[in-house]
Amino acid sequence: MLITTKYYDVPTKLDPNGSPVRIFVISPSVQNYPQAKFPGVIVFSEIYQVTGPVERFAGQIASHGYVVACPSVYHEFEGPEAIPYDVEGTDRGNKYKIEKRVEAYDEDATLATDLLMSLENCTGRIGATGMCLGGHLAFRAAFDPRVLASVCFFATDIHSATLGRGKNDDTLVRVRNGDLAGKGELVMIFGKQDTHVPRIGRDLIRTTLDDANVTASFLEVQAQHAFIRDEHSKGRWDAALTRSLFTFMMEVFERTMGRDLGPRGGSSGAPEHIC
Template sequence: MLIRTDEQADIGTPTGEMRVHLARPTAEGRFAAIVLYSEIYQITDPIRRLAAQLAGEGFLVAMPEVYHEHEPPGTVLAYDTPGTERGNALKFVKPATAHDTDARALFDWLEAHPACTGALGTFGVCLGGHLALRASLDPRVRAAVCFYPTDLHTRTLGRDAGGDDTMARIDELRGEAMLVFGRQDPHVPFAGRSAIRERLEEAGRSYTWFEVNAQHAFLRDGAPRFDAALARLSMGWALAHLSRWLTPPR
């Protein structure tokens, strides 16, 4: 499927304009939409390639710049020590509630987009895995794919602004979440994974769970911890999950 990746929009939110990058099929028609949440580095080349892969499967993909309140539009943080330190600092500074208002604004915009069927899903990696799950607490979201979500079990997203209540709000989840973890990921150790799964069970939510023998960020192509075989396998799971919940009528 041919795609285009040259579109962007600036969407108004309560905390300022948020730049959103789009990838979608070139074919005429309407498509289910996926909000793709990035790592702490914002819209890097690996995130764009991931978006292109999803768009090639027939989805309208929207990538928001999650730190729009703190960085100029178009800012991409480097995969180096300064970039990592800046990204980690911002994830603690930005209130979790600001991510909520960002998500609502983006979902509203997508529902009105002429290329969108109105079916909404989320997908995220690392910080984005947490944001994908949190955004899916919106009852409009039918499916979420969360790769190694960080700061979920520690409840430290927006730590410097009061912390987050994502785990406490899991009862609000209405769609089905898919969570994928690397067992060798120091950011989400066994105890953390257990706490997340126990909370999902306690809340009686619908979810799919995978653990693989991999490091953190194993999905990021070109990185030292990239695992090509597991990336292919887990993306197959993710695409099946999204197609199941977003493609059929509800």
């Protein structure tokens, strides 16, 4: 399926400079069907904003029949351009990550969801995904009842509660308080060799989700951090594993928001005994 790309500069309320958040939107394009509608997916980027690898990842989702929104979340500090994958860029991205307020990250997610739901070519059924910082933001997007599924790749700072200004986020606190109860499906994907999220941190996230009775899948694979990044990956990119997990993600999206299932009910209506 062919895709087109445009962007929207959306006003924010929490940016002290009054700067809008630029949201890149990648849409499927089906010839001779100008009124076609598709589900929406928010793709949250790593600390480098919307880089080539992030745009290509988002484009692949769009080509499967989804309208994809990619917010540039560092609008408080600089323009929407991608931050380089080098030492200076990494330091800059990590600096912004803990200077931005957590509630401002949440506002960006809300605005991206609002935008998708306002688009004529979107059905209003929304999912989210992201990597690294973006994995954490996709996790927090799941608190919004409009987000029906979140697939989080190697989400950082959840286990340590160190996202945002003051390095004291409330992500797992909200899970314990039941803020994900009855919400969409959550998928957590981590590499076992990921030094950013050690085993004790992964165990904490998994246990917290289980104890809160969240509808969640937890995958641990033989990979390092950023294994899905196809550029400047420091030798960590695993194309075959990425393809496999991308397929898994698309199954989740297709099942949860890829089609309109009607109102949710309490019974499947299936017979009690099936051989």
